[in-house]
Each structure stands twice: as structure tokens, then as C-alpha cells.
Amino acid sequence: VSYRDHHPADLNDALSQRHSDGREARGSLSDLVPRFGHGSRVPGWDDAVDLTKDPAVIPDLATTPVPDDLRREIEASMAKYPDRRSAAIPALHAAQAVHGWCSPEAIEQVAAVMRLTPAYLTSVASFYDMFELEPKHTNDVFVCTNITCSILGADEFYDAMAAAAEGQDIDVRSFECLGACDIAPMASVNGEYVGPLELADAQRIVEDLVAGQPVLKDKQLRYRRSVDPNVESEAPSPQTQSET
Amino acid sequence: MKPILFDRIDEPGLNTLDVYQRRGGYEMLRKALSMSPEDVLAQIMDSGIRGRGGAGFQMGRKISFLPHGDMVKYLVCNADESEPGTFKDRELMQKCPHALLEGIGIAAYAGGIEKSFIYIRGEYQLQADILEAAIAEAANAGFVGERILGSDFSMSLVLHRGAGAYICGEETGLLDSLEGKRGNPRLKPPFPAIEGLYAGPTLINNVETLSTVPYILRMGGGDYAKLGTETSTGTKLVSISGDVKRPGNYEIELGIPSREIIYGLAGGPPSGKKIKFWFPGGSSSPVLTGDDLDVPYDFDSMAKAGSMLGSGAIIIADESRRILDTMLKVAKFYAHESCGKCVPCREGTNWTHKMVQRIYTGEATPMDLDIMASVQEQIIGNCLCVLGDAMAMPIGSMVAKFRPELEAEIEAARERADGAALEDVVALGVADEHAGPIPVH
Numbered sequence: 001v002s003y004r005d006h007h008p009a010d011l012n013d014a015l016s017q018r019h020s021d022g023r024e025a026r027g028s029l030s031d032l033v034p035r036f037g038h039g040s041r042v043p044g045w046d047d048a049v050d051l052t053k054d055p056a057v058i059p060d061l062a063t064t065p066v067p068d069d070l071r072r073e074i075e076a077s078m079a080k081y082p083d084r085r086s087a088a089i090p091a092l093h094a095a096q097a098v099h100g101w102c103s104p105e106a107i108e109q110v111a112a113v114m115r116l117t118p119a120y121l122t123s124v125a126s127f128y129d130m131f132e133l134e135p136k137h138t139n140d141v142f143v144c145t146n147i148t149c150s151i152l153g154a155d156e157f158y159d160a161m162a163a164a165a166e167g168q169d170i171d172v173r174s175f176e177c178l179g180a181c182d183i184a185p186m187a188s189v190n191g192e193y194v195g196p197l198e199l200a201d202a203q204r205i206v207e208d209l210v211a212g213q214p215v216l217k218d219k220q221l222r223y224r225r226s227v228d229p230n231v232e233s234e235a236p237s238p239q240t241q242s243e244t
Numbered sequence: 245m246k247p248i249l250f251d252r253i254d255e256p257g258l259n260t261l262d263v264y265q266r267r268g269g270y271e272m273l274r275k276a277l278s279m280s281p282e283d284v285l286a287q288i289m290d291s292g293i294r295g296r297g298g299a300g301f302q303m304g305r306k307i308s309f310l311p312h313g314d315m316v317k318y319l320v321c322n323a324d325e326s327e328p329g330t331f332k333d334r335e336l337m338q339k340c341p342h343a344l345l346e347g348i349g350i351a352a353y354a355g356g357i358e359k360s361f362i363y364i365r366g367e368y369q370l371q372a373d374i375l376e377a378a379i380a381e382a383a384n385a386g387f388v389g390e391r392i393l394g395s396d397f398s399m400s401l402v403l404h405r406g407a408g409a410y411i412c413g414e415e416t417g418l419l420d421s422l423e424g425k426r427g428n429p430r431l432k433p434p435f436p437a438i439e440g441l442y443a444g445p446t447l448i449n450n451v452e453t454l455s456t457v458p459y460i461l462r463m464g465g466g467d468y469a470k471l472g473t474e475t476s477t478g479t480k481l482v483s484i485s486g487d488v489k490r491p492g493n494y495e496i497e498l499g500i501p502s503r504e505i506i507y508g509l510a511g512g513p514p515s516g517k518k519i520k521f522w523f524p525g526g527s528s529s530p531v532l533t534g535d536d537l538d539v540p541y542d543f544d545s546m547a548k549a550g551s552m553l554g555s556g557a558i559i560i561a562d563e564s565r566r567i568l569d570t571m572l573k574v575a576k577f578y579a580h581e582s583c584g585k586c587v588p589c590r591e592g593t594n595w596t597h598k599m600v601q602r603i604y605t606g607e608a609t610p611m612d613l614d615i616m617a618s619v620q621e622q623i624i625g626n627c628l629c630v631l632g633d634a635m636a637m638p639i640g641s642m643v644a645k646f647r648p649e650l651e652a653e654i655e656a657a658r659e660r661a662d663g664a665a666l667e668d669v670v671a672l673g674v675a676d677e678h679a680g681p682i683p684v685h
Contacts, residue, residue: 179368
């Protein structure tokens with residue numbers, strides 16, 4: 001039994017279940033991994049080394065259904081580079097946006113358009129933190145728990161965030177440095193950087209996500225001004241001057 | 245000091261071509277195209293600017309290493325800013341993307357390069373969107389593309405988004421990633437200047453370095469070199485974070501005392517407490533203590549003080565912080581980000597992480613600190629890239645400088661663990677007659 005044999009909807013159910021001892025089971029598929037009596041995992045338990053299957057060849061584009069938009073986007077990416085293989089990461093980004101995760105179908109579609117093997121693309125996808133090889137929820141909250149953020153309380157915020165997102169369509173992950181230590185502790189909510197965060201913000205993030213509105217608008221990094229005292233704070237361009 | 249890169253950086257609309265051109269943007273590209281590539285390179289050489297990404301290699305010399313002749317050469321702008329503590333390129337790209345594009349144009353012209361790429365980390369979505377819009381604007385206005393501004397020089401520019409891997413900030417790992425592979429570093433030599441992207445000669449520079457190039461041309465290389473110290477010329481963006489009142493990016497002249505940045509600009513610890521330890525150049529640099537605050541902030545003085553300037557990211561921790569917590573975060577980070585290609589790094593980072601965890605659980609002994617220090621010695625210099633070294637240096641410096649505190653942590657955790665073990669046994673009701681500490685070893 002491989003978890004490939006399960007319908008993604010079943011997997012989503014499994015993801016939101018808890019172990020009998022109350023331990024968080026979401027995000028791990030350990031319940032679905034077949035094991036020998038002594039506890040070792042049966043070889044071929046994950047899709048990278050499914051020994052029950054023949055090696056996958058490059059899928060035929062004629063027999064692999066690929067959404068038109070996705071195919072066009074991947075082809076446009078390939079055209080940008082001297083070597084089409086360079087488009088692997090942009091193509092996987094595009095496929096993940098369509099499928100929600102780098103599912104076997106998503107990988108196969110990219111493989112068909114790019115003329116690469118699914119194994120190659122899986123090896124690429126598994127290297128990078130932003131590609132998900134397991135089903136996941138729609139919304140992503142990446143909580144930075146690296147040095148600066150953790151000095152300023154990110155670990156406590158992560159716990160609060162994970163608790164607040166319980167039961168919602170939100171994945172909470174602790175992430176390595178996201179490059180925004182000036183607003184530590186911070187998080188990236190569906191790509192939007194917000195901070196500095198307090199524990200109460202966890203609930204607000206969930207509320208904003210559920211309501212489908214911009215997250216923590218007063219704490220978004222995009223509006224932050226420079227702190228350097230040598231930067232002239234008000235330097236309106238001639239155009240804006242004439243407007244005022 | 246009058247800022248150069250941060251000159252009126254908050255001006256509304258500076259990310260658009262319109263505003264950037266109104267303050268003289270792209271004039272330096274025009275000027276460069278009217279000069280010979282050799283003269284442009286001479287200006288960059290004269291400026292003495294050293295790479296702002298971490299290694300601090302002179303940009304002019306890097307360009308001069310590119311082979312001459314009629315061949316396809318590449319320029320890659322390293323915007324995969326992932327060194328913990330660093331966030332300067334983010335602000336530059338978000339607020340003034342056209343300075344970067346102009347710098348790329350000038351550097352490409354100086355090196356005879358026709359194809360350029362910007363590799364930006366995947367998490368910087370806002371910045372990538374802004375850069376993409378800026379590239380489209382610049383291409384529309386004829387600053388990027390075929391026969392720029394009526395000259396014979398053509399250049400293409402592609403923005404490439406990464407997908408979250410620290411190792412892709414290492415230049416050869418970045419090249420592999422840009423070629424669509426896993427981001428594994430390559431054996432050097434050959435260096436990228438000889439054999440880089442698609443096996444062609446490749447110039448790789450950081451966002452901040454390239455963004456400075458138009459200003460070097462405007463001031464003149466010689467005048468730019470008058471800023472800073474003799475061997476660390478110019479200004480530098482410093483990202484300061486942690487226990488300070490005003491965290492953020494500051495543009496400083498290289499060579500000013502570190503105290504001036506930490507206390508003068510960033511305001512020092514908000515609690516008024518003393519500084520216990522600080523990273524002067526990102527998490528990869530050996531930590532310094534509160535006694536080192538008067539070290540001048542430039543490449544050579546930092547090296548002399550036993551640390552490094554790195555990417556210019558200062559992380560401050562005041563005396564209420566435990567060194568052990570930061571040690572765990574550093575070890576965990578490098579263990580997670582090691583690509584796994586070289587054994588000393590893959591095993592060394594993982595075992596160091598496990599050894600630090602053992603301190604927490606009370607299983608460690610003071611001898612572990614010696615083993616930890618020896619592991620670091622085994623890593624340094626034995627891998628294809630410096631990711632392992634980047635863990636070994638800060639961990640080694642923490643063990644060396646905070647040994648008494650770490651030994652006390654080990655002892656305290658062991659006592660806690662013993663107490664907990666005893667409570668478990670008592671709770672089970674089997675050890676009443678053994679009341680008293682249970683020998684651990």
C-alpha cells in the first residue's frame with residue numbers, strides 16, 4: 001500500500017487527524033506508511049523509491065492532460081533560458097500554484113511539457129523548502145524561528161500560531177531566516193511579510209485569512225520606512241508636491 | 245554622512261522608472277556606453293569596491309578574470325539573500341530596483357557580457373514582483389535588450405525565482421540551481437569566472453555591489469575609494485537586529501567603530517542591559533562579546549578581531565539571553581540547510597545539532613564540548629563550499645568564549661534530568677527503598 005493509492009481527499013482527512021495520544025499528526029503521513037512487524041518501513045514506502053513500479057519514462061504530452069494555462073506558462077519559462085532545464089524551478093512553482101502541492105500528477109504534467117523524467121523533477125522538488133511533496137492546506141504561514149526572531153520570542157509565537165490555526169485550512173511551518181530580522185519576530189503569510197508579531201496576532205492572522213482580507217495590514221513589511229536617520233524622511237517628488 | 249545607496253530611499257514611486265530617471269537614473273549607463281569597456285572597468289577597479297555578499301572579493305578583479313574574446317559570457321546577480329540576520333538587499337530591491345538594473349547593465353558592459361540573470365530567493369515575492377515590473381519598464385524604455393541606447397551593446401536580463409534553499413546563496417550552488425538542478429555546490433577550481441553557468445565564463449555579484457556601480461561611475465572610482473578605509477572602501481549597508489531599539493538597515497562608511505552602529509544608530513539594547521554577544525557579519529561569523537564593541541567595522545579589522553564582516557549583518561543579544569539557545573538555532577539551521585554532498589558538512593552539522601540537543605536533555609557531559617570543538621576542526625576546509633565552515637566558526641567561537649556558561653548549563657540540565665528520572669521512578673511506586681539520587685553513570 002503506497003499513499004499514492006489514496007485519493008487526495010482521504011489524505012487530507014488523515015492530515016487533520018490526531019494520534020491517539022493527542023500528538024499532532026498533521027503533516028506526517030506516518031499512519032499510511034506500511035511497516036514490517038518489527039517497525040521498519042517497507043521498502044518503496046515513499047514515492048521517490050516505489051520499488052513496485054517500473055522506472056517512469058518521460059510522459060507523452062499527447063496522452064498526459066495538462067491545463068492549457070499551465071502548459072503555456074511552462075513553455076514561456078523554458079523560452080527564457082539557453083537550456084530548457086533551467087525552467088524546472090519556475091515550472092514547479094507554476095504547477096504547485098495550480099495543484100496546491102507537487103502531487104504526482106503535477107510532477108507528471110511538468111515532466112511532459114519539459115521533456116524531463118518525473119524522477120528528475122522529484123529530485124529537484126524535494127531539495128527546496130518551498131515545494132511540497134505531500135498534500136497541504138491552502139494557506140501557508142511560515143513563522144521564522146531563526147536566531148533573531150527566536151531571541152525576540154518567535155518560538156512562543158509559533159506555538160500560539162499553530163494552536164490558533166488548529167482545524168483551519170492553514171499550514172503553519174517554522175521556517176529558517178526569511179530575511180526580515182528588522183521586524184522580528186515575523187512570519188510570511190501566503191508570501192506577505194508581517195511583523196513584529198505579538199502572541200495576540202496569531203488569532204488576528206487566522207481571522208484575516210478566514211475572512212479573505214489582507215493580513216495584519218498595519219504590520220506589513222511593504223509599508224515600513226527606512227530607519228536610517230541619514231535618509232531624508234520626506235522627499236516628495238515634484239509631481240507629488242504639485243498635487244499637494 | 246550623506247547616504248549613497250540610501251539617498252532618499254523612501255521617496256514615493258522610486259521603484260518606477262519615472263521617478264528614478266527624474267533623479268538622474270540610467271544616465272550612468274548612457275555614460276558607460278560612451279566609454280570603452282576597459283575604461284569602465286578601470287573606474288570599478290579604482291573604486292576598490294569589495295563584494296558585499298560575504299566573501300569580500302574585489303569586484304574589479306573578478307571582472308578582470310573573465311576571459312576576453314568572442315564567447316557567450318554570463319552575469320548572475322546573487323539576490324538569494326538568506327544569511328540569517330541579513331536583509332539589506334531586500335530593502336534595496338523593493339525600494340530602488342532600477343539602481344540594480346543599471347548596475348547590472350554597466351557591469352555587463354565592462355565585462356563584455358550579453359546574458360544576465362537575477363537569482364532571487366523564492367520567499368521574496370514582493371521584491372520579485374517589483375523587480376519583474378522594473379525589468380519590463382526598463383526593457384520598454386530600451387535600457388535592456390538589443391542595441392541599448394543606440395550602441396552596439398546588447399543585453400538580456402531574466403529574473404529567476406528560487407524556492408527556498410540557503411545553499412543557493414553559495415555561488416556554485418546558485419549556478420546549479422539556476423541550471424534547474426538541485427543546488428549542490430561544485431568543485432572549485434575552475435572558478436565561475438572561467439567555467440560557470442552553462443559552463444561559460446560567469447560574473448557573480450551581490451545585489452548591493454551591483455547597485456553601487458552606477459554611483460561609483462557618477463562619483464568617479466577614485467573619489468569613491470576615498471570613502472571608508474584603505475582596504476575597505478566605500479559605504480556599506482548594515483542590517484542590525486536583535487536586542488536593539490531601532491533594528492533596520494543603516495548605510496555607514498566602512499571603518500567606523502562598531503559601537504557607533506550598535507549604540508549610535510540602532511540605540512543599543514532596549515532594556516539598557518549590557519551586550520553579551522553579537523554576530524558582526526551574519527550567523528556564519530564567529531561571535532564577539534561586549535568587550536569587542538570598539539572594533540572598527542571594516543573587512544580587515546573584523547578579521548583581525550577573529551571574526552568577519554560577512555554580509556554586514558549584526559545580531560545583538562543582551563546579557564539576559566542564553567548562549568545555548570542561540571547555539572541550538574545556529575546548529576539546527578546549518579544541519580537543515582546542508583545540501584548533503586560532502587560528508588564532513590552533512591555529518592558534522594547534524595551531529596553538532598544532536599550534541600547541542602543533548603545538553604538540553606541533560607545527557608551531555610563537559611567532554612562533549614571538546615568533541616564539539618574537534619568536529620568543527622574536522623569540517624573547516626574539508627568541503628566543496630563553506631557552509632560547514634559557516635557553522636563551525638560560530639559554534640567554535642561560542643565554545644571557546646562561553647565555556648564556563650555552557651558547562652554550567654550541562655550540569656544544571658543533568659541535575660534536572662536526574663530529578664525528573666527519580667520522580668518518574670517514585671511515581672511508579674517501585675523505588676521507595678532507593679530514595680536518594682540514582683547514579684546516572
